[in-house]
Amino acid sequence: MSFVEFMTKGDDSMNLPTVNQSKAKLVQQRIAESNYASEFYREIVEMxxxxxxxxxxxxxxxxxxxxxxxxxxxxxxxxxxxxPSLIKFKGTLDNGSRVELIQHVNQISFLLMALPKQVKSQPAKRIGFKLLEEKIEKESYVEGSHETETV
Structure with a gap:
């Protein structure tokens, strides 16, 4: 029996209330969306x-x-x-090689660290502020995908 079927059927033996099917589906959708990559992305941006x-x-x-x-x-x-489930990091190794990591949210594990800036004559790159601004602009809806790149 699915979550929606369970919630809408009710069960007299356990005195559980019957729930409107559309409300049950909405609850199920919100639970699923709380595990979307977009939610993990928001947390990573803040970190x-x-x-x-x-x-x-x-x-x-x-x-x-x-x-x-x-x-x-x-x-x-x-x-x-x-x-629903992929996070993507792009960047550069110390030797200048480009790297890209695409990983499932259940497998993601990383250590944030301070690295010496790559181009000594330019200001250090900061992506957090830009990502945070974009996160605030887009919080009114759940996106299917999103990417941000700094220069």
């Missing part, structure tokens, strides 16, 4: 913004990923998601 506030002018945001016994760290310049 990045908070972390970047503490950085000095010589450092920028980076991440370290550990999987299969290997560690990879890179400078982050792009963050996105694809609902």
């Amino acid at each position: 990045i913004h908070t972390f970047e506030i503490e950085l000095d002018s010589e450092h920028e945001i980076g991440v370290r990923l550990v999987s299969f016994g290997q560690a990879v760290q890179f400078h982050v310049d792009h963050l996105g998601y694809y609902n």
Whole structure:
């Protein structure tokens, strides 16, 4: 029996109330949406913004990923998601190679870190503030996908 069927059928033996089917579907949808990549994205944006506030002018945001016994760290310049379940990080390794990580929200695990800025003659990149502004603008609806890139 599905959640909607259970909630709309009622059960006299347990004295459970009968719920309108459309309300039950709405509750089920909200529960599902709370696990969308867009929700994880929002949390990650806030974490990045908070972390970047503490950085000095010589450092920028980076991440370290550990999987299969290997560690990879890179400078982050792009963050996105694809609902219902994928998060995407794009960035650059210290040697200049471009990297992109697309990972399921159930598998995501990373360490935010301060990395020396890559271009010494330019200001350190900050993506958290830009991501936070875009998050606030888009909070009125649930998006299917979203990507942000800094220059």
